[in-house]
Amino acid sequence: MTPNNSSRPLTFKGGIHPSKDGKALSRAAAVREAPLLAEYQLIVQQNVGAPPELLVKAGDELKKGQLVAKAGGFVSVPLHSPTSGKVKEISRIPGPMGVPVQAVIIVADGNDEWGELMPPLDWKTAEPQAVRDRVRDAGIVGMGGAAFPTHVKLSPPPDKKIDCLILNGAECEPYLTADHRLMVEFPEKVLRGAALLGRALGVKDIFIGVEVNKPDAIEILSSQAAGFGVKIVALQVKYPQGAEKHLISAITGREVPTGGLPMDVGCVVQNVGSTAAAADAVLEGKPLIDRIVTVTGEPVKTPGNWRLKLGTPVAEAIRFAGGVTCEPGKVILGGPMMGFAQKSLEVTVMKNTSGILLMKKDDIIQYQSTACIRCGKCLDACPMNLQPGSLSAAIESEKFDLAAKNNVMDCVECGSCAYICPAHRPLVQHFRRAKAEIRNRSKK
Ligand code: SF4
Ligand code: SF4
Known part of the structure; x- marks a missing residue:
């Protein structure tokens, strides 16, 4: 197959061009290796699907790459230690979605010594x-x-x-x-x-x-x-x-x-x-124990890309990047469009943490949401051919069946409609709520 026949760069219908790409x-900034920390806080569930089953307890010695939890089913994956050391405790720490999550607290021994790797293929x-x-x-x-x-x-x-x-x-x-x-x-x-x-x-x-x-x-x-x-x-x-x-x-x-x-x-x-x-x-034969993370935003002294071990606290990642030049107004895991704002800098790097973004207070604009003016801009922006304005109105009236009929489950929560909406409607929040409600109803 040759890609879509075109001499121009390819794209899809809809979407937006955010005003600031940053x-x-x-x-x-070339990828830099992060210094070894004294402690890692490894969140146990880092995958969609079934949670992995813990195999370690306080006091266990670990090698780098050693299995810490096994997959909890077919739609699940195992979890491995990011360094060598000892399990201090199994605890609960702030999670990226704002609720505490189970984590393995590992005190590093400073050797960062691999255990037995899987045989290369x-x-x-x-x-x-x-x-x-x-x-x-x-x-x-x-x-x-x-x-x-x-x-x-x-x-x-x-x-x-x-x-x-x-x-x-x-x-x-x-x-x-x-x-x-x-x-x-x-x-x-x-x-x-x-x-x-x-x-x-x-x-x-x-x-x-x-x-x-x-x-x-x-x-x-x-x-x-x-x-x-x-x-x-x-x-x-x-x-x-x-x-x-x-x-x-x-x-x-x-x-x-x-x-x-x-x-x-x-x-x-x-x-x-x-x-x-x-x-x-x-x-x-290496398991996934670290990843490249962009640590960036105007308040960051030296924005860059770091290879961070899983379980690295966000506060430490910011320290690796030189700290901040001003107090950030918001810290986001991921990017500004689909990332999640964090209440705590104790949250730690996970397998899907692509970025740690700090935004200036001046860049955080608290918009007042007003009534839909039926401008239709969200229709043009939606890459899934949905009708965000009418979907949102249906959800506000608790008409979840209507929202389902109009394909709200196809929403990829990209935020393009909310970005473009002159009335600053909380569209993505509505769609997330409706999707959760429809999923719950289908389980009953
Ligand atoms: S968030 Fe959903 S409804 Fe809005 S543009 Fe993206 S896919 Fe469309
Ligand atoms: S962009 Fe906003 S104001 Fe315009 S039709 Fe969509 S929801 Fe309504």
Whole structure:
């Protein structure tokens, strides 16, 4: 397959262009290794799906990479120690969603010594099932933010014929540059991982979609891609270009049906970070214990990209970046569009923490929401062809059946409608509430 026939960078219908992209703060900052901390606070559930089952208790000695929790089911992944040391306690710490979560508190011994690694596999000859098993055993999830177990996406049901793997290198969220630096500094790892995941799925076509605001990444990946059977696709800069359905639409022209999944149109989408982690797992036998995180925002003294171990407190990550030049008005895990504001700096880095963004007080504008003026701007912005204004009105009137009928479950919570809305309607909050309500009702 050749990508959508066009000489111009590809894109999807709808979406927005956020006024401030903030990537200049950190895009040139090479990835730096973080110094070893005295203590890590490893949140136990870092995946969507079943929580992993703890295997350790206070007082246990750990090696780096040692299994700390095993997968709690098929849609679950194991968890591994980010360093060598001793379990101080199993505790509850502030979680990224504002409620306390279970965590393993590990006191580092300062040696950062690996335990026994899994045996390396040959990337050219590894069996598809061996790749899937290794990706699962290494605890890999969607590192772009979704945290969905990667091995599940590599195991489509037999009736779904998958012919295309798409890697998301769009990194369309403002301010974030972790994937950009990964592609520029570790292109071979991304490409080998792409070939491995393609082998696991048995696909011929493997694409990496990269927005044109990363010309160095496009150039370096393109110069090596053919040797791995991978094609690099230049994408227009638009939000949310990296969402699964929009990547598929832009690159293949296929449209995932309402209520459907990428596999319904023969596609699987993976993040480039997860793909590089798969390469580490298969080729070096390493589990996922750290990741590249963009620590950025105007208040940060030295914005940049850091390789942080899982369990690193946000406060320490900010300290690595030189601290702050002014008191931040908001701290967000992830980007400004889909990230989550944090009440506590004690929250720690997880497998899906792509960024730590500090915003200035002046940049936090508290809008007063007013009535919908029926301008229709949200209709144009919505990449899922929804009608955000009328959906929101239905939800405000508690008409959840109507919202369901009008496909609120297709909302990817990208925030494009809320960003563009002149009445500052709390649209995404409405859609999240409706989706939770509809899911609860379907369980009864
Ligand atoms: S309705 Fe959902 S998918 Fe559409 S723009 Fe709003 S948040 Fe994004
Ligand atoms: S953009 Fe806002 S004001 Fe305009 S139609 Fe949509 S919800 Fe209403």
